[in-house]
Amino acid sequence: xxxxLQLEVPHLxxxxxxxxxxxxxxxxxxxxxxxxxxxxxxxxxLKLMEGLRSKPFEHRLCATRTSDPDFVRNHNxxxxxxxxxxxxxxxxxPLFRLRKIFRQYKPHIVHTRNWGGLExxxxxxxxxxxxxxxxxxxxxxxNLAGIPRRQRIFRRMSYAMVDxxxxxxxxxxxxxxKQGWMRPDRIRIIHNGxxxxxxxxxxxxxxxxxxxxxxxxxAILIGSVGRMVPIKDYSTMLRAMRRxxxxxxxxHALLVGNGxxxxxxxxxxxxxxxxRGRVIFAGASDxxxxxxxxxDIFVLSSRGEGMSNTLLEAMSCGLPAIATRxxxxxxxxxxxxxxxxxxxGDDLELAERITRLAADPEAxxxxxxxxxxxxxxxxxxxxxxxxYYSLYIDAAVSRGILTxxx
Numbered sequence: 225x226x227x228x229l230q231l232e233v234p235h236l237x238x239x240x241x242x243x244x245x246x247x248x249x250x251x252x253x254x255x256x257x258x259x260x261x262x263x264x265x266x267x268x269x270l271k272l273m274e275g276l277r278s279k280p281f282e283h284r285l286c287a288t289r290t291s292d293p294d295f296v297r298n299h300n301x302x303x304x305x306x307x308x309x310x311x312x313x314x315x316x317x318p319l320f321r322l323r324k325i326f327r328q329y330k331p332h333i334v335h336t337r338n339w340g341g342l343e344x345x346x347x348x349x350x351x352x353x354x355x356x357x358x359x360x361x362x363x364x365x366x367n368l369a370g371i372p373r374r375q376r377i378f379r380r381m382s383y384a385m386v387d388x389x390x391x392x393x394x395x396x397x398x399x400x401x402k403q404g405w406m407r408p409d410r411i412r413i414i415h416n417g418x419x420x421x422x423x424x425x426x427x428x429x430x431x432x433x434x435x436x437x438x439x440x441x442x443a444i445l446i447g448s449v450g451r452m453v454p455i456k457d458y459s460t461m462l463r464a465m466r467r468x469x470x471x472x473x474x475x476h477a478l479l480v481g482n483g484x485x486x487x488x489x490x491x492x493x494x495x496x497x498x499x500r501g502r503v504i505f506a507g508a509s510d511x512x513x514x515x516x517x518x519x520d521i522f523v524l525s526s527r528g529e530g531m532s533n534t535l536l537e538a539m540s541c542g543l544p545a546i547a548t549r550x551x552x553x554x555x556x557x558x559x560x561x562x563x564x565x566x567x568x569g570d571d572l573e574l575a576e577r578i579t580r581l582a583a584d585p586e587a588x589x590x591x592x593x594x595x596x597x598x599x600x601x602x603x604x605x606x607x608x609x610x611x612y613y614s615l616y617i618d619a620a621v622s623r624g625i626l627t628x629x630x
Contacts, residue, residue, distance in 0.1 A: 250282035251620055254331040256322075258340020260285060260305065261292035262482070262508050263451055264533040265337055265361045268416060270299060275609035281616070284329055288318060288341055298510075308344075322347035332625050333616055336386075337361055339375065345382040354623045357615070358382065359414075360391045360400050362530030363455065363551065371403045379404045387619050392416050392531040393552030414615065415555075417608025418536035420600045425542030425592070426517050433518035437504055443476045444582045447519040449512055449534040450526075452483030457548075461525040462492055462499060463571035464578060469498040473582055480506045480515050516541045520588060521581050527568050529553055539563075540599040544591035546577045556603070562595035 253276075255269050273283040285301060289309035296302055306325045308318040322344050326334060333355040334348040341358070348356045371379070383389050383404050390412035391397040401408040439445050446465065450456050458479065468475050477499075479489070486505065493503040509515060512534075516522070522538035522545045529535075529551030536556065538545055545563035547553040557563040564580075566573040581588050620626045 249280060251280045251333065251616065251625070252282050252284070252329065252331045253333045253335060253616060254284045254286055254306075254326070254329060256286045256288060256334060256336040256341040256344040258287070258338060259289050259291065260287040260301070261295050264416075264530075266295070268361070268533060269337070271417070271419070271605060272609065272612055275605065276613060276616075284331065286322070286325060286344070288322065288344060317343055319343055319347050319350075323351045326351035326353055332620060333357060335359070339364070339379075342378065342382045345385050349385055354625055355616075355619045356386045357388045357390075357619060358386045359389070360396050360530070362392075362396075363528035376403050376405070380406070383410075387622070388412065388615060390414050390615075393555050395552055395555065396530055412615075414611045415603055415608065416531045416533055416536060417605035418533065418540045418599055418603055419605045420540045423513055423516070423537045423540035423599075425596065429514050429517040433514050437478065437518060439476050439478075439504075439518070440474070443474045444520050444578075445476050445478055445518060446521045446523050446578060447478035447480070447515070448523050448525070449480040449516065449537070450524075450532070452479075452481050452486040452489060454485060455527050456483075457525045457527045457569065458485070458489050459492060460569055460571050460574060461523050462489065462496075462503070464574040465502075466496055466498045467571065467575045468578060468582075469502065473579065475502065475578070475582065477503045478506060478515060478519060479503065480509055480512065482508045512537065513541065516543060519543055521546060521578060522563075523574070523578070524548060524553065525568075525574065526550060526553075531556065536599055536603050539595035539603075542592040542596040544581055544588050544595060546574065546581070556598075558594070558598060562591055562598050 257266060257269065260266055284304050284306065286306045286308060290307055291305060296305060308321040308325060326348055331353055334344060334353045335357045336342060336344045337359050338361055345356055345358060383406060391400060392415060394413055397408055397411045397413055401411055434445065448461065465475055465477055490505055493499045506515060516538055522543040524532055524535050524545065524547040526548055527550065531552035535545055535547060539562065545557055547557050547563065547565055548568040549565040550568050554565060557565055559565045564577040566577055617626065
């Protein structure tokens with residue numbers, strides 16, 4: 225379907241875009257993920273859909289495997305979600321089911337994400353989808369040392385079939401250009417963005433939530449938000465905390481999220497006399513803004529990261545962040561200015577960084593202010609939405625879906 229459409233530079237109002245699309249016409253975009261559940265990539269997709277909710281865009285979601293029914297229900301996604309796979313373990317390759325979904329919906333653009341969505345690239349081409357875009361948003365633990373050769377070959381073949389490929393950090397671009405045997409300049413970069421109007425510092429919230437959680441007024445509350453999975457390495461954070469409590473520092477911790485290692489982390493906290501009663505496991509929560517505001521220091525101890533959305537959210541809330549020197553973290557945290565970086569798995573270095581901030585309220589405040597300014601200036605959601613807008617429109621024009629852009 226080809227249409228004449230006069231488009232202006234995107235104008236952001238109330239988190240959305242306005243453009244003078246012809247009445248009744250939409251640029252149909254289908255976002256493909258491996259598993260639709262509570263994760264940074266998935267929330268990033270929802271933020272993008274909300275930001276591009278106005279004409280000329282219409283959005284659908286597709287999971288190549290399955291989805292979390294609670295997540296789907298809580299975010300009212302049932303009417304726009306297509307599921308190609310199943311919850312069973314083991315190899316799945318739902319190529320023809322994906323092709324059927326694409327033929328039924330007839331998207332103008334299919335945007336696949338990460339390794340788990342790559343078979344949708346071939347399916348989209350088989351279904352005659354005009355524009356296919358692929359993006360890489362992070363790591364799985366087994367890929368940190370490199371990608372198996374068969375996966376590298378399939379990635380290279382898939383990348384050759386797409387109209388655009390991008391990553392969310394320069395570090396990810398360099399990694400995938402090497403793993404996929406591609407020149408780095410063929411891979412674009414679009415950084416993640418944070419809603420700096422929603423994630424804001426609040427002293428009142430800080431005091432209220434800490435009272436509700438039972439955190440002592442004189443305690444330093446460190447915390448983290450994210451999936452409780454091995455690659456996030458929360459154990460390093462707990463080991464550093466144990467060292468500091470045993471040295472006499474009044475430290476408490478707040479961990480927000482669920483996942484496969486949450487029970488082992490609870491046991492680790494309970495079995496340590498230093499940690500027992502000092503670690504709060506809040507589970508998955510819709511009150512992340514409030515919980516971040518309760519913290520004094522944000523800690524990200526991941527062994528690998530793409531570009532952490534929760535790190536951006538913490539910075540936007542005015543928190544000094546201590547993050548591992550991996551993935552996109554050094555692109556986000558200005559070491560020594562808006563926070564500190566430390567070596568992955570090094571609980572001694574992490575403990576030293578926490579000690580410096582715990583002992584100096586003025587340094588915490590200054591770094592928190594610097595973090596907030598950095599988030600607003602360089603990683604705002606508005607900037608991210610504008611870049612995706614341009615990406616989709618430019619790709620549609622290049623394929624003749626749109627024939628006139630102003």
